[in-house]
Amino acid sequence: MTDQTDTTPLSSSLLAWYDKNGRDLPWRVRGAHPNPYLVWVSEIMLQQTTVQTVIPYFYRFMDKFPTIESLANADIEDVLLMWQGLGYYTRARKLYECAKTIVADYGGKFPETYAELLKLPGIGPYTAASISSLAFDKPEAVVDGNVIRVIARLYSMTEPVDQIKQEIVKKAQQLMPKERAADYTSAIMDLGATVCTPKNPKCKSCPFNSDCCALKEGTVDEIPIIVKLEKVKKSGPLFWIENERGEVFIRKRTETGLLSGLTEFPWSADDVSVGKKEPEFPFAGGWTFTNKSVKHVFTHIQLSLDIYKTEVSGKEEKSSDFKDFKTKTGGIFVSKENFKDYPFSTLMKKVIAEMEKPDVKKNKKSGSNKKTENKQLSDF
Template identity: 40%
Template structure:
């Protein structure tokens, strides 16, 4: 393999200048060459949304967020419930809670401007090494190494690295660092990600049209399709739970805001039991609770969830042990996280 990382980087940027993806949060190579600077707010927001989520899924959410809250100050001033409602469906709800904490920290501690210093970025809520590197490189054109799944795949194939993930991460990052230039590091970071997303794909990589096909060690060895190797995952456990959908005679629904910490933290949902192997029934109020036909199934990062859903009509004088009634005209199913919306749809028969 050629050792001239400068040539490899130049080939990659030449390809990126022609084939860069058109993404709503991105400044094109041509615009950047003309002096247009990326908005750190949009870079940060997109990177938080893209964690564990696809570009296709994020585009509409990003458009709604930036239309409603066009800058970090507007987002910092937004009510928590409205932001959590807009986030519903994206999953990994701790990201939404940290989104608000970070926006408010940027306003309170940095005058509404994201800090350019990498270490200062790392001090912001919800900003870890990957996000800090992405903001530094893409927004501020600093030579930080940005490592996502696409970059890991490109590096593992370019250097024919067979150490399984996650153990291979330090070596892959070191290799990516060798290629990161001091000129146009933001474009370089996005170029590697685009290469992995469009050419060096997980299955059937298009090696014939890859700008790095000549120096790619895995292509020459015929091992590209099998890389990167991964340590086998353990089967996910199954947890169970009970959920209660109560509707008052005036149409109001019994809902609760979940605790800030934990799964679906801060989100609106229906009262229910714990989620475990053997949950205990936990009706929120005395009533004739009847099971709905069918179950709600949902998969989280670390487990599968099966919910048994009960429903009941509640009298006007009901005083629930936990939760609160929401007027039927004020309730929006879109404010519910996906698992709760599945339960709502089951109840409504949709």
């Protein structure tokens, strides 16, 4: 990036505000951080996740993987387990891949420049700027949602953000001082998080209030303009399969698509617009609808799953019908007590919690005498 300037009146005001009001966070120091690993992990965790949510995860993750070498040498299942519940699991897989690359190709040391950081797996412009600025005090503007809001209001940018993102980045870079880059980066993010908030901003406390165009025009509450995409609605069945020992069938989700690499109970879903269909059971058996369902909202998907249950005997476990299903899914039976050892998503944790509740209605039989074809369950 280019166009950074010497300290301007705006950046000086912001740094003075930060010196008095900056947040104390477990991954933050004043000035450049001596450990880029902490900066990197925190920035990946903070993507689309709030600070308060991230803090306990950060502590647990660092206890488990205190160095980049310990992360690179870990098993991916352990990494996903520590990420469990934080969401956006692609972040964890990319974090793991990047750690291996840094250890193998860079001797465990992060490159300092924005250009070199961009070459690493899972590191895009935002993360590269974050590490370069926060860990190495380089004047690289970090533009997250908080910074977008500050810049858009400061200059009264009234076009939709997705149309003017590059202009916002350019203006953010022009404000970035050559000195105290790390502190300035923390300062502008703190300003957006604590003062220039989406609703009820504290404009009287803002160091930019005398220069803010949106404040002068009375349009603070209208900026920035963010066009939200409508969520796709999906629904389908989830299959809870128990054996005679009370163990439950789980599988590892395919390494592509939503929630890839995580543990789950077999399920599938279709776009609601095609109409709700009768479930196609994965193998013949005494399936019952449990009268239980779970709902979950992802970034772009609103999902609803109806839970169906069956119990398979020892003889049925050995049948070709079930063996074909088991081979296709690559699943295994595990005891409920051992669920804690597997990286379940929040969606699957909702299923477990629902199945732990007592039945309140008599289950309606579904497909108990119906021979169904084996079917590979679909992924998003």
